[in-house]
Amino acid sequence: MRSAMLGCGFVHAGYVDGTTMTSDDHARAQLCMIDNGFVYQDRRIVCTDNPDLPACANVPRGKTFGTDPDFDPALLKRRPPRPPAYTYWSRPGTDTEGVKRAMAACGYSTVIEPIDTMLLNDIAAAELCMIDKQFIYALPANALLCKNPPGLPACRHRVIDAARCCAPPKAAGQR
Structure with a gap:
């Protein structure tokens, strides 16, 4: 089992997290095991809940491949999609295309939903690059990966000026 998992792309046979595999890599490895x-x-x-991942393109919708029963995806109440990642960054004098170019230059593999295809450390490094380029993040600083566990290598020895990088924090209960 262990060698099959490693052969299918799992980095570790005991656990999976965003520091070692992307969601897309995880889905691809699961499908390999099933195949x-x-x-x-x-x-x-993973494809059951994330059918839009590139690895899940040919997986029948509603098929769980697990202990949950299969279901009709048309009956699901879909949550609204999150705004694209590029909408969270702004800088005076920079238009949307400029934000997208800056994100690409900072290492983002996509400007839509990087969490699906990038490792957490790579996203953290890209966020820091955007801050270094004087972009403002639309969410409070505690939404940045460097402000959350696990401690990522890209974040070591980096001080983030929360007052200048990001939207102000909201009081408890505010939306």
Whole structure:
């Protein structure tokens, strides 16, 4: 089992997290295991909840491959999609295309939803690059990856000026 998991792309046979695999890599590895005849023992695979991942393009919608029953995806109440990542960054005098170019120059692999295809450390480094280029993040500083566990290598020895980089924090209960 361990060698099959490693052969399918799992970085570690014991756990998966965003520091070692992207969501897309995780989905691709799960599908590889299923293709190799393994049965998924948990409730449902990543593609069930994230059908828009590139790895999930050919997976039948509503099929869980796990212990949860299959379902009709048309009956699901879909949550509204999150705004694209580029909408969270701004800088006076920079238009949307300029934001997208800056994100690409800072290492973002996509300007839409980087969490699906980038490792957390790479996203943190890209966020810091955007801040270094004087872009303002539309959420409070505590939404930046460097302000959250796990401690990522890109964040070491970096001081983030929360008053200048990001939107002000909101009081408890504010939206």
